[in-house]
Amino acid sequence: MTKSTGSEPGQNKPAPATPFTVSPIVAGPTCCVPECQIRIEDLAVSYKGVPAFKDVTLDIYRGCITAFIGPSGCGKTSLLSSINRLTDMIAGCSVEGLISIDGQNVRDPTLDVRALRRRVGMIFQKPNPFPLSIRRNLEMPLREHGLTNRAELDSRIEKALKDVGLWPEIHGRLDAPALALSGGQQQRLCIARALVLEPAVLLMDEPCSALDPLSSGVVEDLIESLRGRYTVVIVTHNLAQARRIANYAAFFWVKERAGTLIEFDFCRQLFEAPKHELTAAYVNGQRG
Amino acid sequence: MSPCSRDARLFWILSASALIASGLLLLILVFLAKESWPVIQNAGLSKFMRSDGWYPTEGAYGLLPMLAASMAMSALAIIIAAPLGVASALFCRFYAPPLISRMYRWAIILLAGIPSVVLGLWGLTVIVPLILAVSPPGTSLLAGSIILALMILPTVALTTEAALAAVPMTYWQGAAALGLSKEATILRVALPATAASIYAGILLAVARALGETMAVLMVSGNVVQLPSSLFDPVRTLTANIALEMAYATGDHRASLFVSGLVLTALVLALAAGARRSGGQIVHA
Numbered sequence: 001m002t003k004s005t006g007s008e009p010g011q012n013k014p015a016p017a018t019p020f021t022v023s024p025i026v027a028g029p030t031c032c033v034p035e036c037q038i039r040i041e042d043l044a045v046s047y048k049g050v051p052a053f054k055d056v057t058l059d060i061y062r063g064c065i066t067a068f069i070g071p072s073g074c075g076k077t078s079l080l081s082s083i084n085r086l087t088d089m090i091a092g093c094s095v096e097g098l099i100s101i102d103g104q105n106v107r108d109p110t111l112d113v114r115a116l117r118r119r120v121g122m123i124f125q126k127p128n129p130f131p132l133s134i135r136r137n138l139e140m141p142l143r144e145h146g147l148t149n150r151a152e153l154d155s156r157i158e159k160a161l162k163d164v165g166l167w168p169e170i171h172g173r174l175d176a177p178a179l180a181l182s183g184g185q186q187q188r189l190c191i192a193r194a195l196v197l198e199p200a201v202l203l204m205d206e207p208c209s210a211l212d213p214l215s216s217g218v219v220e221d222l223i224e225s226l227r228g229r230y231t232v233v234i235v236t237h238n239l240a241q242a243r244r245i246a247n248y249a250a251f252f253w254v255k256e257r258a259g260t261l262i263e264f265d266f267c268r269q270l271f272e273a274p275k276h277e278l279t280a281a282y283v284n285g286q287r288g
Numbered sequence: 289m290s291p292c293s294r295d296a297r298l299f300w301i302l303s304a305s306a307l308i309a310s311g312l313l314l315l316i317l318v319f320l321a322k323e324s325w326p327v328i329q330n331a332g333l334s335k336f337m338r339s340d341g342w343y344p345t346e347g348a349y350g351l352l353p354m355l356a357a358s359m360a361m362s363a364l365a366i367i368i369a370a371p372l373g374v375a376s377a378l379f380c381r382f383y384a385p386p387l388i389s390r391m392y393r394w395a396i397i398l399l400a401g402i403p404s405v406v407l408g409l410w411g412l413t414v415i416v417p418l419i420l421a422v423s424p425p426g427t428s429l430l431a432g433s434i435i436l437a438l439m440i441l442p443t444v445a446l447t448t449e450a451a452l453a454a455v456p457m458t459y460w461q462g463a464a465a466l467g468l469s470k471e472a473t474i475l476r477v478a479l480p481a482t483a484a485s486i487y488a489g490i491l492l493a494v495a496r497a498l499g500e501t502m503a504v505l506m507v508s509g510n511v512v513q514l515p516s517s518l519f520d521p522v523r524t525l526t527a528n529i530a531l532e533m534a535y536a537t538g539d540h541r542a543s544l545f546v547s548g549l550v551l552t553a554l555v556l557a558l559a560a561g562a563r564r565s566g567g568q569i570v571h572a
Binding site for chain 2: 084086089113114115116117118121122124126128129130131132140141144145190193194197
């Protein structure tokens with residue numbers, strides 16, 4: 001057997017991900033070596049039999065920022081919360097189809113949901129720090145996941161707060177109530193609270209829409225800084241924001257009373273040369 | 289009618305209601321002070337804060353044993369009722385199947401509706417003999433505390449449950465998204481978030497316990513003495529008033545109003561203390 005046959009066990013591995021060659025318009029940053037981390041196939045979510053969305057198939061790439069855009073009521077948030085199975089909490093909600101993260105089936109009934117949610121953090125529209133001190137907000141999730149070493153706790157908290165840029169602002173008053181922070185600071189604290197668990201994926205449901213423009217800008221910069229280290233999926237109604245920060249964008253629209261994925265592409269491609277006329281109308285502000 | 293004058297009308301109606309409510313409270317306080325004034329003037333307030341005997345017709349006005357009994361009995365009652373009430377609310381809200389939860393809630397509301405005199409009767413025929421078997425005479429501080437605990441448990445349970453029901457959905461979502469267990473979410477998020485309301489419910493319950501008369505009078509023996517054990521019969525301030533008011537005259541009658549004044553002061557002090565510490569508990 002010669003080396004060139006390629007039938008040796010060592011060469012049976014899938015081909016390594018290669019940087020794609022694309023036109024200048026879609027050439028993204030270097031993080032965008034398309035390695036699929038979250039795979040969604042034929043997914044449908046319905047509430048008490050009423051479909052929120054259906055037939056959604058898309059891949060979410062590791063280390064990239066993927067934006068879900070589209071009008072309200074087209075199932076973006078439902079799709080987001082089915083990734084960390086927060087849909088389990090809603091009575092009457094049923095999910096069909098396949099979601100896998102790093103090859104692991106998220107919908108597997110035997111899956112440890114707590115471990116899944118530790119790997120997949122979520123940020124909500126309205127900042128929701130717990131009514132505890134800043135420190136307790138960050139420390140409690142760590143403790144609940146089994147970390148009790150004081151020094152380790154402190155260093156993880158410090159790192160997370162530095163990651164979100166809150167450290168210089170609040171390091172002297174970690175024991176102050178978290179609810180006394182401003183809206184933007186609260187949202188960054190919530191991001192820190194997710195980061196402190198060292199997740200792989202961050203799901204963000206309109207994280208800036210409840211903030212004033214200045215804070216919104218700060219949080220947006222923060223999200224951008226997470227690129228490459230975390231896989232970020234963000235639902236946003238702010239098209240300009242999606243365009244600024246996202247590598248990939250998915251456009252959803254309501255068809256036959258259920259949300260559906262119209263177009264999924266590189267962000268620039270979707271905004272500058274959309275393939276679908278609905279997308280074109282939406283991103284140009286003519287529809288939706 | 290123009291919107292402006294409708295507004296003015298509502299303003300006056302509300303102001304008048306507020307004035308009547310606060311005015312009544314003031315009237316009661318003034319009345320208490322006025323009725324007790326003769327004996328305070330004659331004997332001095334210090335004569336009441338002693339424990340050398342309650343013989344009001346002979347000028348001995350030692351209220352201290354009764355004050356101590358009132359406080360001890362309410363304290364014991366809340367020590368029994370608060371954990372039970374909070375635990376039952378948690379069970380009802382988060383762990384019980386819907387049917388059981390509904391039945392349990394009904395039972396709690398029913399318990400709140402039992403007249404105190406009926407609870408007293410029950411205490412006298414069930415609790416007192418049980419305590420008697422352990423240590424005579426049976427009618428005691430402990431018996432009073434148990435009956436009081438039963439009376440105030442619904443207050444604690446219902447206020448706690450209402451507070452838990454008001455925990456915003458965003459906290460539950462946030463906790464779930466962090467992979468917190470149900471137990472951690474309840475103990476580390478929901479309870480701290482509702483601590484102030486639970487605390488307020490407990491204070492409400494203590495105030496009710498301090499003021500409760502009938503059931504306490506029936507089961508606690510009514511001997512004027514500083515209690516030295518749980519099994520000692522005691523007389524509370526409220527029982528003192530109820531027992532003697534019918535035949536008291538002159539300084540004796542006035543001294544009973546002093547009892548009432550002291551009791552009211554105690555409850556007001558409690559409320560004031562609650563206001564001061566209430567705010568801090570939210571972020572404990």
